Amino acid sequence: MKYIRAIILIFVCLLTSCQQSDYSFDETPQGNLDALWTLIDQRYCFLSYKEQQLGFRWADLHAKYSAKLNPKMSRVQLFEVLCQMVSELKDGHVNISTSLDLGRNWSWKEDYPENLDTELRQQYLGTDCHIGSGLKYTILPDNIAYVVYESFSNDIGDGNLSDMLTFLRLCNGMVLDIRGNGGGELTNAERLSQRFTNEKVLVGYRCHKTGTGHDDFSEPQAEYITPSNGVRWQKPVVLLVNRSCYSASNTFVRNMKAMPLVTIMGDQTGGGSGLPFSSELPIGWSVRFSASPCFDAQMQQIEFGVEPDVYVALDETLAANGKDTMIEEARRLISEMKKQ
Amino acid sequence: MINLSITDKWPKLTPPKGSWIILFMLLISVTLHAEQTELEPVPNRNPTARTLLFGIGRTNQFDTYLSPMEYTGLQVSFLTQSERMTRMANRHISFQSTFYGAYSSTDNPAGTADYIGGRLAYDAGWHYHYSPLSNLDLKGGAMVGTDLGFLYNSRNGNNPAQGHFSIDLSLSAGADYSFRLWRLPMRAGYQADLPMIGMMFSPEFGESYYEISQQGVGHDILCAYPGNAFSLRQLLTLDFCLQRITLRIGYLCDIRQSNTRSLKYHDISHSFMFGFVRHFQLMRVKSKE
Numbered sequence: 001m002k003y004i005r006a007i008i009l010i011f012v013c014l015l016t017s018c019q020q021s022d023y024s025f026d027e028t029p030q031g032n033l034d035a036l037w038t039l040i041d042q043r044y045c046f047l048s049y050k051e052q053q054l055g056f057r058w059a060d061l062h063a064k065y066s067a068k069l070n071p072k073m074s075r076v077q078l079f080e081v082l083c084q085m086v087s088e089l090k091d092g093h094v095n096i097s098t099s100l101d102l103g104r105n106w107s108w109k110e111d112y113p114e115n116l117d118t119e120l121r122q123q124y125l126g127t128d129c130h131i132g133s134g135l136k137y138t139i140l141p142d143n144i145a146y147v148v149y150e151s152f153s154n155d156i157g158d159g160n161l162s163d164m165l166t167f168l169r170l171c172n173g174m175v176l177d178i179r180g181n182g183g184g185e186l187t188n189a190e191r192l193s194q195r196f197t198n199e200k201v202l203v204g205y206r207c208h209k210t211g212t213g214h215d216d217f218s219e220p221q222a223e224y225i226t227p228s229n230g231v232r233w234q235k236p237v238v239l240l241v242n243r244s245c246y247s248a249s250n251t252f253v254r255n256m257k258a259m260p261l262v263t264i265m266g267d268q269t270g271g272g273s274g275l276p277f278s279s280e281l282p283i284g285w286s287v288r289f290s291a292s293p294c295f296d297a298q299m300q301q302i303e304f305g306v307e308p309d310v311y312v313a314l315d316e317t318l319a320a321n322g323k324d325t326m327i328e329e330a331r332r333l334i335s336e337m338k339k340q
Numbered sequence: 341m342i343n344l345s346i347t348d349k350w351p352k353l354t355p356p357k358g359s360w361i362i363l364f365m366l367l368i369s370v371t372l373h374a375e376q377t378e379l380e381p382v383p384n385r386n387p388t389a390r391t392l393l394f395g396i397g398r399t400n401q402f403d404t405y406l407s408p409m410e411y412t413g414l415q416v417s418f419l420t421q422s423e424r425m426t427r428m429a430n431r432h433i434s435f436q437s438t439f440y441g442a443y444s445s446t447d448n449p450a451g452t453a454d455y456i457g458g459r460l461a462y463d464a465g466w467h468y469h470y471s472p473l474s475n476l477d478l479k480g481g482a483m484v485g486t487d488l489g490f491l492y493n494s495r496n497g498n499n500p501a502q503g504h505f506s507i508d509l510s511l512s513a514g515a516d517y518s519f520r521l522w523r524l525p526m527r528a529g530y531q532a533d534l535p536m537i538g539m540m541f542s543p544e545f546g547e548s549y550y551e552i553s554q555q556g557v558g559h560d561i562l563c564a565y566p567g568n569a570f571s572l573r574q575l576l577t578l579d580f581c582l583q584r585i586t587l588r589i590g591y592l593c594d595i596r597q598s599n600t601r602s603l604k605y606h607d608i609s610h611s612f613m614f615g616f617v618r619h620f621q622l623m624r625v626k627s628k629e
Contacts, residue, residue, distance in 0.1 A: 027450075035408070043546060186550065209546030211602050218544060221555060275548050278496035280407050284450025286495055291546045 027282040029069045029078045035281050036082055036096075037062045040089070042212035045274050045293045046303055050089055053304070061085055075283070079103060082281075091303075092246055093276040097286040108243065108270040108305070115242040115267050115314040116179040120324050121148060130167065132160040134188075137168065144331050145171040149192070152184030152248040161195055162230040173236040173334035175327060183247025183272065193255040194228035196237060196262060201225050203255040205299055206275075208292035220295065225255055236337040237262045238330035241308060246270035253306045254296050264308040265330055271305040380626045386425040388620045393419045395592055397611030399444045401455055404604045405502045405543065406493045411455045413446030415609050419575075419592065429468065434479070436512075437464040440573075442594075442609065452495075457607070459489035459504075459596075463533065465512060475518040483510045483533055487596070489607075498548055504596070504605070506564055508538025527579040529590075535571050540564040542600040562600055569598040579617055586617040 025035040040047070040058070047058055065085040069078070079096065083103035086094045096103035124146055129138040134154025137147040145168040149156075168174065193203070205220035239256050241249075241264060250269045256262045274290025281287060296302050310333070315325040395417040402410045423436045444457040465483025472478065489504040514531030543552060543560050552560065562568075577590035590613040597606040 039408070045546065206551065208544060208548065208551060210544050212545070216545070218547070221551070223554075275498055275550065277499045277546070277548070278406075278493075280409060280448065280453060280495075282409070282449065284448060284452035286453070288497060291498070292548055292551065 025282050028071060029073055029081075030066065030071075032078060032281045032283050032285075033062075033066060033069060033082060033085070036085065036287065037065075039279055039281075039287060040086065040094075040289060041214075043209065043277070043279070043291060044089070044094075044289050045209055045217075045291055046089070046091065047214045049301060049303065050091070054088070054090060056088055061088060076100065078283075079285075091274070091290055092270065092272050093274055093288060093290045095288045096281075097288070108246065108272070112243040112267065113313060114244065115326065116244070117314065117319050117324065118180070120319055120322065121177065121179075121327075123322060124324060124327055130164070132164050133157060135160060135164055137164055139168065139171055140175075140331065142331060142335065143170070143172050144334055145174040146177065146327070147174060148177045149181060150178075151181055152186075152188045152252065154188075155185065156188055156191060158191065158228070158230050161192065161228070165195060165231040165233055169231075171235070172338045173238070174233060175238050175240060175330040175334070177240040177327070178245055178249055178252065179240050179242040179266065179326075180244045181246075181249040182244060182270075183249045186248050186251060186275075189248045189252035189255065190225065191228075193225045193252060193259070195230070195232050196256065196259045197225055197227050198232060198234075199227060201258045202297050203258045204251075204294055204296045204302075206292060206294040208275075217293075220299065223294070225258070233261075235261065236334050238333055239264050240326050240330060241266040241269050241306075243267050243270050243305075245305075247272040247276075250302060250306060251294060254294075254302055257306060257309075258297050263310060263333060264306070265310045265312050265333070266308050266326055267311065267313065268307050269302075269305040271303050273302045378626050380624060386427075386431070388422060388424040389617055390620065391419070391421040391423075391588060391615060391617045393421075393588060393590065393592075393613040393615035395419065395442075395611035395613040397592070397609055399442075399446060399457075399607060399609035401444070401446050401457060401491060401608075402604065402606045403491055403502050406455070406491060406496060406499060407448065407453070409448045411446035411448050411453075413444060413454075415442055415444040415457075415611060417442035417592070417609070417611055417613075419613065419615075425469075426466075428466075432469050433481075434467050434469060435464070436467060436483070438462070438483075438485075440594075444609070454494055456492045456494070457490065459487065459607075461485060461487040461489075463510065465510070467512060467514070477516040478513075479515070479531075480511075480513040483512045484508075485510060485533075485535070489596075491607075498550065501549075502543075502605075503541060506535075506538055506540040506569070508535035508540075508564060510535045524580060529577040529579070530575070532572060532574045534566070535564070535569070536566065538564045538569075540569055540598065540600075542598065542603060545602045564598070568600050571596045571598075575613070577613070586619070587614075588617050589614050 025031040068081045087105040090105055092108050125136055125138050129136050133156045135149055140146050203225050204223045206223055207218045207220040210216045210218050241253055250272050253269050273294045275292045276288045277291035279287050312326050312329045318325050397415050399415040400412050418441050420439045423434055425431055425434045440461040442459045446455045463483045463485030465481055467479035467481035469479045487506045492501040510533045512533045516529045518527045539561055541560055542562050572595045574593045577588050579586055579588050592611045592613050594609045
């Protein structure tokens with residue numbers, strides 16, 4: 001029997017040796033605020049940069065927003081306080097999702113002129129434009145290709161791109177309009193960029209957090225765009241952008257800025273250079289946050305956007321008369337390049 | 341109207357003349373042959389015990405790459421095991437192989453998100469047996485195994501899933517105790533497998549699968565040992581016979597854990613197992629002189 005006793009003793013010892021979660025936040029308002037604050041403190045990738053640029057200290061915000069809590073507050077009230085706290089980051093990739101609402105800070109586009117009239121843009125495209133997956137395109141009267149890509153969430157295939165560029169091959173240049181494109185899949189941004197270079201181009205760097213410290217980052221890895229094996233565009237391109245170009249769209253503009261025949265025109269892009277991850281709070285709400293930053297080819301931050309080569313705004317008066325000043329300026333620039 | 345009957349579709353087969361006589365003679369010859377032979381165990385081939393168990397239980401999953409919350413829920417599993425004594429060390433060493441699979445569906449404490457999980461594991465190794473009593477068999481040895489699994493969170497965006505992969509060398513120990521209860525022969529068994537050294541996959545703290553796809557997984561393979569990946573599988577079983585079938589019920593406690601690169605993970609399951617054991621002995625036909 002002594003063997004049996006020994007075996008049972010070993011069994012009990014081993015059974016109780018498992019590790020437990022050290023996540024000790026409870027489901028009270030304070031517990032949820034603590035959980036959110038800790039999540040951002042440990043995993044948000046722009047904390048040092050935002051503290052420097054926006055002039056706050058994340059450590060101070062815990063006390064500031066804890067003072068707004070009380071144990072009897074409703075879920076809606078708690079949601080408002082938590083959203084106010086993360087809004088200090090001014091990051092469109094930081095959201096709190098509940099069944100009631102989406103907590104957000106969209107000041108990156110809401111605080112600036114939109115520089116886009118979608119009805120006017122549709123007039124330029126016409127009713128007989130081509131639609132290849134997410135791309136809409138036509139040939140304008142002055143033999144300039146006009147291509148609109150509204151969202152990088154709309155998948156584009158290599159076949160779509162080759163067919164489109166073949167169709168537009170006799171044009172003098174291209175106006176690529178991504179105004180209002182709020183992002184989507186990075187792979188679509190990369191695939192489209194590959195059509196505008198004949199050689200491998202360094203477009204930027206990317207790294208990720210390696211620990212819970214604010215400045216624990218991996219060694220930045222260079223990001224290159226390699227030329228596509230399909231049809232490639234060899235003529236001038238004017239890329240139209242506005243403040244609503246965000247996330248993958250922002251990364252696409254960064255890529256295109258490194259291409260030889262491309263001119264970026266319009267307003268500064270909205271930014272959003274962090275690849276977002278998801279997590280959650282004890283109350284069950286989903287939280288999205290920027291987890292790994294990317295940089296431009298000079299290793300500069302593009303979290304607050306990419307500056308255009310040529311600043312042009314939409315003239316509302318001319319827009320009322322059916323003229324999109326940004327498209328017109330792009331056409332004029334391509335015509336000048338053609339003459340040269 | 342065409343009316344098809346069964347005979348229209350299927351032509352009637354008429355056996356050729358004399359076929360019944362041939363069939364009868366064939367049966368007689370087989371019977372006579374059987375009467376003149378007997379079976380005997382093949383020398384140097386020991387009996388093999390094969391077990392097939394199905395399990396159902398609860399699991400607790402925690403993966404800070406996906407969420408800081410512990411998810412709990414149902415798990416179904418299967419476990420097949422084969423054990424055979426070898427000729428090594430004067431027939432004191434057995435070879436064992438185990439194949440384990442599990443599927444789980446778990447929820448976060450608030451019930452607003454869920455994980456889907458799956459695991460496949462294969463282990464093979466040798467045990468040295470020692471019997472201090474006639475009804476007690478102790479064994480200890482080592483096993484080499486591989487474990488492949490995933491957790492998928494249906495709500496996450498760019499970090500929707502986490503893959504788990506490891507290869508390890510485990511220490512293994514167990515005991516079997518035979519006894520009678522209500523005049524029925526029974527056998528209680530216990531085995532624990534403890535991974536000691538190996539390799540495992542783990543992304544860095546904030547590394548996305550997008551980056552892994554761009555840069556490869558080479559830098560994400562780490563050395564695993566109990567200090568950073570304490571894991572343990574314990575199986576407690578009871579065998580009993582119902583007529584000529586050996587049934588097995590048991591309890592499986594499977595603990596997989598890791599704490600690497602500031603990421604914590606555990607998958608702790610407790611399952612009730614049930615199934616049967618089959619004992620095989622390779623026989624050969626011996627003709628009577």
